[in-house]
Amino acid sequence: TQEAATTGTGKGSSGETVTLQTYQSNGTYYLYDTSKPMDGIIRTYTANQGSSLPGNYVTDADNNFQSSNQAAAVDAHYFAGLTYDYYYDTHGRNSYDNNGSDLISTVHYGSNFNNAFWNGSQMVYGDGDGSTFSPLSGSLDVVAHELTHAVTDTTANLVYQDQPGALNESMSDVFAVIVEAENGDFDWQLGEDIYTPGTPGDALRSLENPELYDQPSHMDDYYNTSADNGGVHTNSGIPNKAFYYIANDIGLDKSGDIYYRALTSYLTSQSDFEDARNALLQSAEDLYGANSTEYQAVSDGYAAVGIG
Numbered sequence: 001t002q003e004a005a006t007t008g009t010g011k012g013s014s015g016e017t018v019t020l021q022t023y024q025s026n027g028t029y030y031l032y033d034t035s036k037p038m039d040g041i042i043r044t045y046t047a048n049q050g051s052s053l054p055g056n057y058v059t060d061a062d063n064n065f066q067s068s069n070q071a072a073a074v075d076a077h078y079f080a081g082l083t084y085d086y087y088y089d090t091h092g093r094n095s096y097d098n099n100g101s102d103l104i105s106t107v108h109y110g111s112n113f114n115n116a117f118w119n120g121s122q123m124v125y126g127d128g129d130g131s132t133f134s135p136l137s138g139s140l141d142v143v144a145h146e147l148t149h150a151v152t153d154t155t156a157n158l159v160y161q162d163q164p165g166a167l168n169e170s171m172s173d174v175f176a177v178i179v180e181a182e183n184g185d186f187d188w189q190l191g192e193d194i195y196t197p198g199t200p201g202d203a204l205r206s207l208e209n210p211e212l213y214d215q216p217s218h219m220d221d222y223y224n225t226s227a228d229n230g231g232v233h234t235n236s237g238i239p240n241k242a243f244y245y246i247a248n249d250i251g252l253d254k255s256g257d258i259y260y261r262a263l264t265s266y267l268t269s270q271s272d273f274e275d276a277r278n279a280l281l282q283s284a285e286d287l288y289g290a291n292s293t294e295y296q297a298v299s300d301g302y303a304a305v306g307i308g
């Protein structure tokens with residue numbers, strides 16, 4: 001059979017044309033990227049509105065994935081590549097497990113499914129119902145959020161419950177902001193590109209102002225609930241706000257290095273917000289010294305949200 005790695009093009013949900021790393025076999029082109037270092041492979045599927053995973057490969061006859069029903073797959077494939085590049089180029093991490101595991105994404109999951117998730121093995125994206133959400137792979141911060149769950153699961157492995165769970169959530173929001181910024185699209189919001197397509201300017205969450213979307217930004221307002229694994233998507237506002245203060249002080253690059261070191265070297269499955277402060281302080285000391293402005297920024301940021 002005739003086979004080769006190829007470079008194609010595609011149109012994402014934003015309408016922009018992007019370059020895609022594809023694979024050609026017997027005249028059919030696949031969203032199958034073998035171009036990453038140490039042969040990290042990125043492969044993208046469609047569930048065709050079903051729920052069996054991973055579903056079917058997304059293919060095209062002429063290596064130009066430009067039809068509207070391919071846009072969600074183009075985004076998932078392209079944004080997974082950008083997120084792979086961030087972790088490899090910035091932190092030397094080869095895929096989410098630092099062992100070159102494939103990045104598998106499935107789009108068109110379910111019917112009008114208003115959500116996305118990492119299921120322990122792959123990323124999964126719903127199409128949204130068109131009013132609350134448009135297809136959820138259409139936002140780089142959402143893709144980076146999901147892939148960072150995989151990084152967390154293979155490192156700190158923060159339990160998805162209560163404070164460790166809110167910290168897990170916050171780590172995904174933190175690196176979502178950083179990955180978007182690294183790609184020239186900096187903002188403090190999460191999901192702005194896919195949330196309520198009819199309402200410009202809003203988002204799912206704000207790290208600058210968590211209260212905008214009903215999240216606390218201080219320990220005094222910690223939300224005790226049994227819902228959502230102890231409010232992991234609500235209480236993440238507190239560590240998210242701490243990150244906002246820290247990154248505003250010392251910048252996203254240094255913050256990213258401190259957060260990556262804390263996530264991969266110090267945090268463990270039951271770490272709570274206090275443990276996060278200590279892990280981030282230790283990481284800042286390791287990287288910049290105990291009397292550094294970076295160390296002080298972490299201390300100030302956590303104090304400002306009522307921790308430490």
Ligand SMILES: O=C(O)[C@H](CCc1ccccc1)CC1(C(=O)N[C@@H](Cc2c[nH]c3ccccc23)C(=O)O)CCCC1
Pocket residue numbers: 114115116117118142145146149169191204228233
């Ligand atoms: O990765 C996560 O933390 C979220 C995973 C949610 C999920 C978990 C297990 C099975 C299905 C879905 C997905 C995202 C999330 O934050 N979801 C929130 C907000 C949300 C999205 N769609 C919703 C529909 C109803 C209520 C809340 C939501 C949630 O599930 O709470 C992350 C970025 C965007 C979507």
Ligand SMILES: [Ca+2]
Pocket residue numbers: 141177180187188189190191192
């Ligand atoms: Ca964003």
Ligand SMILES: [Zn+2]
Pocket residue numbers: 145149169172
């Ligand atoms: Zn999450």
